[in-house]
Amino acid sequence: MPLKTPVQYVDSLRELKIRAYVNGERVDSVADHPAIAPHINTVAKTYELAHAPEHRDVMTVESHMTGERVHRYTHIFQSADDLVKKIQMLRLLGQTTGTCFQRCVGLDALNALYAITYDIDQGEGSDYHQRFRAYLAQVQKADLMLAGAMTDPKGHRALRPSQQEDPDQFVRVVERREDGVVIRGAKLHNTGGINSHGILVMPGTGLKEEERDYAVACAVPADAAGVLFIFGRQSNDSRKLEGGCDIGNPRFGVVGGEAMVVFDDVFVPNERVFMNGETGYAATLVNYFATWHRANYGGCKGGNADVLIGATAKMTKVLGTERNAVVRDKLIEMIHMNETTYASAIGASAMGYPLLCGAYMVEPMMANTVKQNITRNVYEIGRVSHDLSGGFLATMPGEKSFDNPEIARFVEKYHQANPEYETRERVKLGRYIENMTSVTTMVEAIHGAGSPQAQRIVMLGLAEIDKKIAMADQVIDGDDDVEGLPLPERRVDK
Ligand SMILES: Cc1cc2nc3c(=O)[nH]c(=O)nc-3n(C[C@H](O)[C@H](O)[C@H](O)COP(=O)(O)OP(=O)(O)OC[C@H]3O[C@@H](n4cnc5c(N)ncnc54)[C@H](O)[C@@H]3O)c2cc1C
Numbered sequence: 102m103p104l105k106t107p108v109q110y111v112d113s114l115r116e117l118k119i120r121a122y123v124n125g126e127r128v129d130s131v132a133d134h135p136a137i138a139p140h141i142n143t144v145a146k147t148y149e150l151a152h153a154p155e156h157r158d159v160m161t162v163e164s165h166m167t168g169e170r171v172h173r174y175t176h177i178f179q180s181a182d183d184l185v186k187k188i189q190m191l192r193l194l195g196q197t198t199g200t201c202f203q204r205c206v207g208l209d210a211l212n213a214l215y216a217i218t219y220d221i222d223q224g225e226g227s228d229y230h231q232r233f234r235a236y237l238a239q240v241q242k243a244d245l246m247l248a249g250a251m252t253d254p255k256g257h258r259a260l261r262p263s264q265q266e267d268p269d270q271f272v273r274v275v276e277r278r279e280d281g282v283v284i285r286g287a288k289l290h291n292t293g294g295i296n297s298h299g300i301l302v303m304p305g306t307g308l309k310e311e312e313r314d315y316a317v318a319c320a321v322p323a324d325a326a327g328v329l330f331i332f333g334r335q336s337n338d339s340r341k342l343e344g345g346c347d348i349g350n351p352r353f354g355v356v357g358g359e360a361m362v363v364f365d366d367v368f369v370p371n372e373r374v375f376m377n378g379e380t381g382y383a384a385t386l387v388n389y390f391a392t393w394h395r396a397n398y399g400g401c402k403g404g405n406a407d408v409l410i411g412a413t414a415k416m417t418k419v420l421g422t423e424r425n426a427v428v429r430d431k432l433i434e435m436i437h438m439n440e441t442t443y444a445s446a447i448g449a450s451a452m453g454y455p456l457l458c459g460a461y462m463v464e465p466m467m468a469n470t471v472k473q474n475i476t477r478n479v480y481e482i483g484r485v486s487h488d489l490s491g492g493f494l495a496t497m498p499g500e501k502s503f504d505n506p507e508i509a510r511f512v513e514k515y516h517q518a519n520p521e522y523e524t525r526e527r528v529k530l531g532r533y534i535e536n537m538t539s540v541t542t543m544v545e546a547i548h549g550a551g552s553p554q555a556q557r558i559v560m561l562g563l564a565e566i567d568k569k570i571a572m573a574d575q576v577i578d579g580d581d582d583v584e585g586l587p588l589p590e591r592r593v594d595k
Pocket of ligand 1: 206251252255258259289290291292357359548549551
């Protein structure tokens with residue numbers, strides 16, 4: 102069965118010679134670096150749960166190409182039920198890790214490339230789709246962890262790719278050879294790339310005909326010559342080097358360990374190139390990817406919020422406030438916001454429909470609404486958590502204070518609330534809440550899968566406002582009374 106174990110995943114990373122930099126320094130082995138380790142653990146959990154009999158139905162699925170049982174993270178959505186199961190998988194993983202588990206970008210990129218290669222072939226008579234299917238078969242067989250790279254640096258935001266002073270602000274083809282292409286540029290904010298087996302590169306915007314060189318989609322091994330990762334800094338990340346509970350989520354980290362990935366003239370052989378100059382399909386590819394990806398947030402953030410709500414509810418017990426009606430009402434508020442986004446993600450999935458290639462697309466209005474709500478609800482849920490947890494969240498002493506006999510008793514004594522709970526337990530909970538509501542987490546909720554404005558533009562485009570106006574006109578002034586029941590005459594003749 103093509104399902105990697107967690108150990109096989111980490112060992113396979115060790116075999117790759119990934120060129121990575123953390124805080125300015127070259128890393129010998131990404132699999133063994135403490136700044137990256139929590140993010141690797143999170144991905145390892147996605148491999149582990151696929152072997153658990155109780156999660157088999159959610160974590161694994163029959164490949165539509167080979168009939169073999171494969172990881173759902175390498176699967177092409179074949180039905181609305183598949184889309185629903187994906188959201189369930191994300192919630193499960195969010196609940197298990199309490200953070201971002203990184204593989205969703207690669208999954209949605211696989212599906213988007215599956216669909217766009219089919220469309221290009223239909224329109225242009227090319228053979229990208231077969232090529233992509235051959236690649237996908239290898240991905241499924243080896244159960245690869247893939248990252249998706251769509252966001253370009255973009256330079257001056259008011260200018261198109263071809264208008265930039267520096268043409269490398271968007272990834273582009275700098276050389277076309279008989280056996281492949283050479284690409285140059287960078288992709289930013291890349292989730293999981295640094296601990297992945299490979300990166301799926303896609304254009305980040307719609308393109309004009311003259312922007313042919315920017316219309317490139319391809320798969321690049323994480324250790325290909327010319328690829329390098331520059332790891333981002335996160336809130337409180339030096340705590341990872343200290344160990345202990347101050348990290349907040351010591352085993353699984355905060356968000357996905359994002360990095361800038363640079364393509365410093367990287368050769369990509371033809372069999373890994375899935376778009377090469379077909380500018381007319383770039384916007385559709387972005388749209389496919391973004392629509393699938395936006396629905397995800399109701400699942401993954403739903404699972405994360407379950408953990409945060411749990412930590413906050415426990416904090417109210419630690420403080421002794423848990424029976425207060427107002428406190429309970431605030432917990433209800435958190436639950437309500439969380440279930441609203443989860444329900445929309447399930448709805449978008451349940452109303453999925455087949456694309457021409459056979460892959461199932463989520464309902465786009467609901468998918469965009471999920472992400473739009475996430476840009477607010479994650480902040481609101483965090484705000485209520487901060488409210489209920491108290492000012493201690495921002496001022497509590499570090500874990501090492503418990504080890505210094507000169508001050509430990511004061512820390513223990515004056516930070517203890519309900520004596521049923523040890524002070525250290527309160528600190529651990531506080532640290533989790535602090536880190537999981539840090540700017541790193543919040544900004545992911547705002548910008549991941551596109552900034553809020555990106556969803557609003559799509560929502561307005563899909564809303565068919567004219568139809569809604571016609572509905573209003575018909576209801577207010579229309580004459581289609583209920584059959585057999587004409588509107589009673591109402592006159593106020595006074
Ligand atoms: C934690 C995290 C993980 C991510 N993971 C991935 C990943 O794995 N893969 C990936 O491809 N991307 C990833 N992203 C990137 C994400 O999709 C982008 O951050 C998002 O699309 C916004 O782009 P930007 O950050 O360049 O924002 P900017 O373009 O800098 O936008 C900033 C603001 O300016 C506005 N703006 C931009 N251009 C214009 C304009 N022309 N006119 C008016 N307003 C404008 C935007 O709407 C926004 O409000 C991730 C982001 C985060 C934060």
